[in-house]
Amino acid sequence: MAETRWMTINMGPQHPATHGVLRLVLELDGEIIVKAIPHIGHLHRGVEKLAENRTYHQVIPLTDRLDYTNAMGNNLAYVLAVEKLLGIEVPKRAQYLRVMMAELQRIAAHLIWLGTHVLDIGATTPIFYTFREREEVLRIFEEVAGGRLTPTYLRIGGVAKDLPEGIEEKIRDFVKTFPQRINEYETLLTQNIIWLKRTKEVGIISKEDAINWGVTGPTLRGSGVKWDVRKAFPYSSYDEFEFDIPVGTVGDVYDRYMVRLREMEWSNSIVRQALDRLPKGPILSDDPRVVLPDKGMVLTDIASLIRQFKIVSEGFTPPKGEVYASVEAAKGELGFYIVSDGSNRPFRLRIRPPSFLNLGALPKMIEGSLIADVISTIGSIDIVLGEIDR
Amino acid sequence: MSEPHLAINKLKEKFPNSILEVETFRGEITAKVAKKDIYEICRFLYSDPELQYHMLTDLCGVDYFPETPRFEIVYLLHSFKLNHRLRLKVRVQEGESVSSVESIWKAANWLEREVYDLFGVPFENHPDLRRILLWDGYEGHPLRKDFPVEGPDFDKPYKPEV
Numbered sequence: 058m059a060e061t062r063w064m065t066i067n068m069g070p071q072h073p074a075t076h077g078v079l080r081l082v083l084e085l086d087g088e089i090i091v092k093a094i095p096h097i098g099h100l101h102r103g104v105e106k107l108a109e110n111r112t113y114h115q116v117i118p119l120t121d122r123l124d125y126t127n128a129m130g131n132n133l134a135y136v137l138a139v140e141k142l143l144g145i146e147v148p149k150r151a152q153y154l155r156v157m158m159a160e161l162q163r164i165a166a167h168l169i170w171l172g173t174h175v176l177d178i179g180a181t182t183p184i185f186y187t188f189r190e191r192e193e194v195l196r197i198f199e200e201v202a203g204g205r206l207t208p209t210y211l212r213i214g215g216v217a218k219d220l221p222e223g224i225e226e227k228i229r230d231f232v233k234t235f236p237q238r239i240n241e242y243e244t245l246l247t248q249n250i251i252w253l254k255r256t257k258e259v260g261i262i263s264k265e266d267a268i269n270w271g272v273t274g275p276t277l278r279g280s281g282v283k284w285d286v287r288k289a290f291p292y293s294s295y296d297e298f299e300f301d302i303p304v305g306t307v308g309d310v311y312d313r314y315m316v317r318l319r320e321m322e323w324s325n326s327i328v329r330q331a332l333d334r335l336p337k338g339p340i341l342s343d344d345p346r347v348v349l350p351d352k353g354m355v356l357t358d359i360a361s362l363i364r365q366f367k368i369v370s371e372g373f374t375p376p377k378g379e380v381y382a383s384v385e386a387a388k389g390e391l392g393f394y395i396v397s398d399g400s401n402r403p404f405r406l407r408i409r410p411p412s413f414l415n416l417g418a419l420p421k422m423i424e425g426s427l428i429a430d431v432i433s434t435i436g437s438i439d440i441v442l443g444e445i446d447r
Numbered sequence: 448m449s450e451p452h453l454a455i456n457k458l459k460e461k462f463p464n465s466i467l468e469v470e471t472f473r474g475e476i477t478a479k480v481a482k483k484d485i486y487e488i489c490r491f492l493y494s495d496p497e498l499q500y501h502m503l504t505d506l507c508g509v510d511y512f513p514e515t516p517r518f519e520i521v522y523l524l525h526s527f528k529l530n531h532r533l534r535l536k537v538r539v540q541e542g543e544s545v546s547s548v549e550s551i552w553k554a555a556n557w558l559e560r561e562v563y564d565l566f567g568v569p570f571e572n573h574p575d576l577r578r579i580l581l582w583d584g585y586e587g588h589p590l591r592k593d594f595p596v597e598g599p600d601f602d603k604p605y606k607p608e609v
Binding site: 097098101103105106107109110141142144266268269270271282284289290378379380381383390392394396404405407409413414417418421446447 | 472473475477501502503504505507509510521523527530532534552553554556557558565578579580581582589590594596
């Protein structure tokens with residue numbers, strides 16, 4: 058009897074279908090995967106360490122660069138944690154603006170996922186459509202915040218500035234046309250026989266396994282767990298919006314695809330609701346410890362000038378304690394755990410990255426399947442290495 | 448001060464000597480527990496039919512250098528049944544190890560590897576304890592407080608071996 062050996066192949070870190078610098082070592086028995094070992098860390102920048110040496114305000118731009126497709130959501134998770142630590146209330150208008158931006162960002166993030174995921178599998182057309190709509194969202198961000206990929210729009214206590222003139226019309230136009238766009242994607246994919254063959258019954262993870270592996274977000278919901286941080290622990294007035302949590306049944310690649318498509322529709326609806334009911338009022342809290350004074354006051358009033366100088370140079374000192382705040386980011390539950398020792402810098406800032414735990418379950422999904430299915434499974438869990446490696 | 452949570456009452460009943468302190472800050476419950484019992488406590492919280500903490504949301508380390516014991520391992524559990532988050536903390540001396548909870552929650556596999564990588568706290572009975580973010584052979588543990596932000600070698604000239 059001849060000796061049987063497994064073949065080991067190396068996928069990545071430079072591989073177009075790994076969505077970044079992920080390296081997978083695959084052990085193969087013919088075309089079947091016996092063992093898969095992910096290697097991560099190629100993009101490690103030490104964000105948690107850097108944050109320990111910055112004031113609380115200075116950490117906000119770092120969070121943009123975690124999951125760079127979901128910058129607004131990352132900002133939101135961080136400022137929520139700091140606000141919880143300080144115990145400050147955010148004005149309603151700012152909360153609604155945050156929800157609106159976070160949901161537009163979710164749409165943009167899911168559009169990148171859709172375009173690149175189907176491109177991996179071989180459908181070249183949808184990426185041109187999805188990036189067309191994503192561009193509209195980024196143009197809105199550019200007008201609102203000044204930045205496209207890394208807007209750094211949120212501040213501790215509110216948002217950086219109010220909506221510019223005329224932007225509401227543009228957002229309304231987008232919201233009005235977007236459901237039609239989703240139909241366009243669906244005509245290309247949902248009933249497409251090639252798409253079905255590549256995604257149905259592929260990369261399955263059961264409900265129990267998904268929970269045990271710490272999987273969150275659309276990947277968890279694809280397995281049929283109706284759980285969303287926006288519903289379970291509502292933050293930033295999410296309890297005032299009407300939306301549903303779409304779930305799958307089997308937990309395969311196709312279910313995760315359907316969950317994300319339905320999620321985009323609900324996000325679109327939330328943006329419309331926020332726009333319709335946008336309250337008037339201030340966009341920043343009036344807590345003098347944290348919030349910068351009005352620029353006009355700084356130039357005329359010595360007390361405001363001193364306050365501005367103190368907040369910019371020294372920052373503020375929250376009470377001693379520790380908090381955890383999380384949001385439903387595009388990839389799953391993104392949490393920030395802050396330990397404060399009462400100084401002006403976080404003593405420890407821990408980021409709970411959703412993609413990290415979702416990727417941890419990848420071997421569970423692909424072991425025993427064909428090598429061609431690895432590509433569609435990686436695409437379907439929607440990882441961003443900037444967040445995994447931090 | 449609200450009534451103590453069901454999970455805390457049950458824990459105190461089951462492990463009277465191992466629950467050292469219970470704190471509530473901003474509505475979050477934290478229980479400091481004895482290191483020797485962390486595995487049993489987690490097993491109990493996972494399997495008790497009234498609690499069902501089926502998800503390990505997060506596991507991370509904190510370095511309180513120069514205090515002793517130096518490290519703290521923080522577990523954040525989530526129960527779908529109660530829709531509740533519970534934080535457990537254990538203190539670890541430098542050089543000591545902690546029981547791995549990987550056999551309860553698979554999620555702990557990578558999270559514990561990360562703590563091992565960045566803090567240098569080893570976990571007993573972990574199936575695959577290797578560095579995860581940094582490369583094998585890296586010296587030092589960057590999230591320790593005595594590790595410089597710039598890295599230990601930032602001002603040393605690089606001389607390739609000829």
